Each structure stands twice: as structure tokens, then as C-alpha cells.
Amino acid sequence: MGGMSSCFAKKNPAMESETSKGWVNLQSGMKVDESLIQEAAVLLLQQRENNSIEASQVFDRSFSAKSPLMGKKKQQGLPRNASSRARSITDPDIPLQDLLNRERGVDDLETKKVVLVHGGGFGAWCWYKTMSLLADASLLGDAGFEVTAINLAGSVTHSVDANNITSLSEYLNPLITFLEKLGDTEKVILVGHDFGGTCISYAMEAFPAKIAKSVFLAAFMLKNGQRTVENSTNELMQQAQIFLYANGKDQTPTAISLETSLLNDLLFNQSPTKDIALASVSMRPIPFAPILEELQLTDNNYGSVRRFYIEATEDNALPLPLQQRLCESNPPEKVFRLKGSDHSPFFSKPQALHKILLEIAAISPNQNLKNL
Structure with missing residues (x-):
């Protein structure tokens, strides 16, 4: 109602794209972008070579690109939108499901x-x-x-x-x-x-x-x-x-x-x-x-x-x-x-x-x- 009531606003629609391609399903039923899986595999190989990590561990790569958590912005006055830092390939490996839970805050809801x-x-x-x-x-x-x-x-x-x-x-x-x-x-x-x-x-x-x-x-x-x-x-x-x-x-x-x-x-x-x-x-x-x-x-x-x-x-x-x-x-x-x-x-x-x-x-x- 903006101002005293509320209704419509303008022509020239510019709706953002809402389509996504190349998704795969995990056992949990959660969807993950296939391109991220491929990129994660490369990072995992690099990480294992650099840190001699056991082959049974899973990849280490931030899901911030697809995560619902927004990216951190410089605060101006009141606290504003924030995000977690991008993970480094030198960080310890985290199982995929645990990583998803941590990044997406499932346990904290x-x-x-x-x-x-x-x-x-x-x-x-x-x-x-x-x-x-x-x-x-x-x-x-x-x-x-x-x-x-x-x-x-x-x-x-x-x-x-x-x-x-x-x-x-x-x-x-x-x-x-x-x-x-x-x-x-x-x-x-x-x-x-x-x-x-x-x-x-x-x-x-x-x-x-x-x-x-x-x-x-x-x-x-x-x-x-x-x-x-x-x-x-x-x-x-x-x-x-x-x-x-x-x-x-x-x-x-x-x-x-x-x-x-x-x-x-x-x-x-x-x-x-x-x-x-x-x-x-x-x-x-x-x-x-x-x-x-x-x-x-x-x-x-x-x-x-x-x-x-x-x-x-x-x-x-x-x-x-x-x-x-x-x-x-x-x-x-x-x-x-x-x-x-x-x-x-x-x-x-x-x-x-x-x-x-x-x-x-x-x-x-x-x-x-x-x-x-």
C-alpha cells in the first residue's frame, strides 16, 4: 500500500531469470549444480596432492555460489547483508552432506x-x-x-x-x-x-x-x-x-x-x-x-x-x-x-x-x- 495504501507499479517488465540447468540429486534428495560437482572434484584432487589427504574423504569447496546465504557487503550505517568467506583448498576436507548442512544452516534453524x-x-x-x-x-x-x-x-x-x-x-x-x-x-x-x-x-x-x-x-x-x-x-x-x-x-x-x-x-x-x-x-x-x-x-x-x-x-x-x-x-x-x-x-x-x-x-x- 505504500504511502497510505498499496497497489501496482509499472510497465517494461524485467523479471530475473529463474531457470537452472545441470542439477543432480544427492542421496538425501538435495539438488546440487553438476558444474559445482565437477569443479569440486578438481579442487579435491589438488587438495589431496598438496596435503596427502585420504582417498575416502570428500571435496572441500564452498557452496556460496548456490547457497541461499548471501554475500557479505560492506556495512553502511545499519548492519547489512553478509556472507561467509570462500573456502580455500588448503582447508580440511568436510563430508559433502556436512558441508551442505553447515553452509545452509540446517542445524541452526x-x-x-x-x-x-x-x-x-x-x-x-x-x-x-x-x-x-x-x-x-x-x-x-x-x-x-x-x-x-x-x-x-x-x-x-x-x-x-x-x-x-x-x-x-x-x-x-x-x-x-x-x-x-x-x-x-x-x-x-x-x-x-x-x-x-x-x-x-x-x-x-x-x-x-x-x-x-x-x-x-x-x-x-x-x-x-x-x-x-x-x-x-x-x-x-x-x-x-x-x-x-x-x-x-x-x-x-x-x-x-x-x-x-x-x-x-x-x-x-x-x-x-x-x-x-x-x-x-x-x-x-x-x-x-x-x-x-x-x-x-x-x-x-x-x-x-x-x-x-x-x-x-x-x-x-x-x-x-x-x-x-x-x-x-x-x-x-x-x-x-x-x-x-x-x-x-x-x-x-x-x-x-x-x-x-x-x-x-x-x-x-x-x-x-x-x-x-
């Missing part, structure tokens, strides 16, 4: 459950690429993540009319119901996009013990007492907004729709045509009352949940400078950046988004990135 929360006007449908990638993620070998995409009240498959939603708690009822049904020891990673950032903040306050990590994806990340509407500074978004008055023009607006002619430039300026088409028939009005509501957040609840932020550099709905101001005002543990992504990274940069989510999932519960 706090939870395998991921809950995706859409932004204003969107629905669970917008996460279809992310859901598929996470469900098939080789990070977990044979079994991928257990992924749930929530349809908030008033979304495309929900029976509630957006004009009739009068509070944030009513809008979030499907998410609250899901979290209430989790077992006492179950935890999830919450991912919120756009106005979904406000939504997961509410959930973090209500269910801190059930949330292992929170991820704000080109999203509102507010502080206690703030309202989403206060961040409506984007001129393009304000031009696109069409206020709906189900109770009469002399009353407060009940929902927001967006000007059709501005949708592409606003939300999908880097997204593929097929995804823009999907959004054009799936977007719904955004209930207005939840946008006006002040968040009540405490350090003991909301503040106890680990927060991560993912910036989208080509976002026209929630522009990068606004995203950065949100992070400076309410610093998360770490900030990641999706270069070339519009307001809808799940469409424009699905693979890059997937890799960042895997990296966040693999961060150890005992590892505080603010101290790095």
Missing part, C-alpha cells in the same frame, strides 16, 4: 514455518512464487519450509467487504486466528509487505512468544503511537488514491481504491506482464479505518521480537528514502537490499527475495547481528 502477510489491496495470491520457492527450498533437504500465506479481511477470497472493516484487529482477524491456533512451543517467521508491516507489528505485540523473527518487506515499520497514514508522503501515491464513501460523502472514507492509469507505474514498474495481469484482476480496495489506527507497541512484547528489513530500490509506492527513514527511526537488527526491485519484490525479484529469506531463516537464535 529456529523454525521451518513461514507466514506471509500481504500489503493493502493485495492478497495471498501475490506470494505464489515465494511460496513455491520456499516449499521446495533445498535448505531443508527433502522437506522445504512450511509456508502459509494469509488472506486478510477484505482480500480477494475473503467474504468481508473492505468498506465494512472498522478496526485494525478486524482486518487482521485471519492472522490473529492463525497465530492463536499455534501450539505453545511453535514459532513462525512473519513476513509483512507494505501495510502488512503494520499488521505483523500488531501481531508481534500480541504474540511475541510465537514469532521467531519478523521481516518487513518494503513495508511500514512503525513505532509505538504511530499511524500508517502519517507516512503518506509519496506524491504519486496521493495522486493515485480514490477515496470510497460507503456511508456518504459527509462521513469519513471507508476504503481506498487506486487510479487504474497509475497502477503500473506505482507498484509494478519492474514486474513481468503476467503478474501485472494477475494483480489487475485480483487487487481489492484497502479498508481505511486500519490505516488511521495508532499502533500500541511495548518493548516487552513487540521489542522482544527480532526484526529485519528488506529494502526495494525501485519502489515508487514506498520510495527508498522513506524506507530508510523508517529504519533509521526504528532500527531493525539488519537491513537487506533488493536492487532493481519495485514495490512488489515477489513479482520483480522472486529469486533474490528467496535468497534473503533463506539467509534470515538460517540466522542463529544466539547470533545478534547488531553487534557485528
Whole structure:
């Protein structure tokens, strides 16, 4: 919803390639690039010649090229994306499966459950690429993540009319119901996009013990007492907004729709045509009352949940400078950046988004990135 609501953005789709060739299956069912196996074999021979290593040992070569863990970048202000160093052929050999587990953080995963929360006007449908990638993620070998995409009240498959939603708690009822049904020891990673950032903040306050990590994806990340509407500074978004008055023009607006002619430039300026088409028939009005509501957040609840932020550099709905101001005002543990992504990274940069989510999932519960 970027700026006060959320919808589409731009033509000239430039979707990143998502195909891969030459994969082979290990006994565990995990897929590995065949070219890496061949390269690893050469390195192994060199290593054995240099270090007289027993023939029964397996190769030593970093899988950082194919690993979901991203490469380390120079920190600027807030902690940013990081990766492990490339392995040297002089390092000791490690069995293949152990190496994969170590590089991909399998043993350190706090939870395998991921809950995706859409932004204003969107629905669970917008996460279809992310859901598929996470469900098939080789990070977990044979079994991928257990992924749930929530349809908030008033979304495309929900029976509630957006004009009739009068509070944030009513809008979030499907998410609250899901979290209430989790077992006492179950935890999830919450991912919120756009106005979904406000939504997961509410959930973090209500269910801190059930949330292992929170991820704000080109999203509102507010502080206690703030309202989403206060961040409506984007001129393009304000031009696109069409206020709906189900109770009469002399009353407060009940929902927001967006000007059709501005949708592409606003939300999908880097997204593929097929995804823009999907959004054009799936977007719904955004209930207005939840946008006006002040968040009540405490350090003991909301503040106890680990927060991560993912910036989208080509976002026209929630522009990068606004995203950065949100992070400076309410610093998360770490900030990641999706270069070339519009307001809808799940469409424009699905693979890059997937890799960042895997990296966040693999961060150890005992590892505080603010101290790095």
C-alpha cells in the first residue's frame, strides 16, 4: 500500500531469470549444480596432492555460489547483508552432506514455518512464487519450509467487504486466528509487505512468544503511537488514491481504491506482464479505518521480537528514502537490499527475495547481528 495504501507499479517488465540447468540429486534428495560437482572434484584432487589427504574423504569447496546465504557487503550505517568467506583448498576436507548442512544452516534453524502477510489491496495470491520457492527450498533437504500465506479481511477470497472493516484487529482477524491456533512451543517467521508491516507489528505485540523473527518487506515499520497514514508522503501515491464513501460523502472514507492509469507505474514498474495481469484482476480496495489506527507497541512484547528489513530500490509506492527513514527511526537488527526491485519484490525479484529469506531463516537464535 505504500504511502497510505498499496497497489501496482509499472510497465517494461524485467523479471530475473529463474531457470537452472545441470542439477543432480544427492542421496538425501538435495539438488546440487553438476558444474559445482565437477569443479569440486578438481579442487579435491589438488587438495589431496598438496596435503596427502585420504582417498575416502570428500571435496572441500564452498557452496556460496548456490547457497541461499548471501554475500557479505560492506556495512553502511545499519548492519547489512553478509556472507561467509570462500573456502580455500588448503582447508580440511568436510563430508559433502556436512558441508551442505553447515553452509545452509540446517542445524541452526529456529523454525521451518513461514507466514506471509500481504500489503493493502493485495492478497495471498501475490506470494505464489515465494511460496513455491520456499516449499521446495533445498535448505531443508527433502522437506522445504512450511509456508502459509494469509488472506486478510477484505482480500480477494475473503467474504468481508473492505468498506465494512472498522478496526485494525478486524482486518487482521485471519492472522490473529492463525497465530492463536499455534501450539505453545511453535514459532513462525512473519513476513509483512507494505501495510502488512503494520499488521505483523500488531501481531508481534500480541504474540511475541510465537514469532521467531519478523521481516518487513518494503513495508511500514512503525513505532509505538504511530499511524500508517502519517507516512503518506509519496506524491504519486496521493495522486493515485480514490477515496470510497460507503456511508456518504459527509462521513469519513471507508476504503481506498487506486487510479487504474497509475497502477503500473506505482507498484509494478519492474514486474513481468503476467503478474501485472494477475494483480489487475485480483487487487481489492484497502479498508481505511486500519490505516488511521495508532499502533500500541511495548518493548516487552513487540521489542522482544527480532526484526529485519528488506529494502526495494525501485519502489515508487514506498520510495527508498522513506524506507530508510523508517529504519533509521526504528532500527531493525539488519537491513537487506533488493536492487532493481519495485514495490512488489515477489513479482520483480522472486529469486533474490528467496535468497534473503533463506539467509534470515538460517540466522542463529544466539547470533545478534547488531553487534557485528
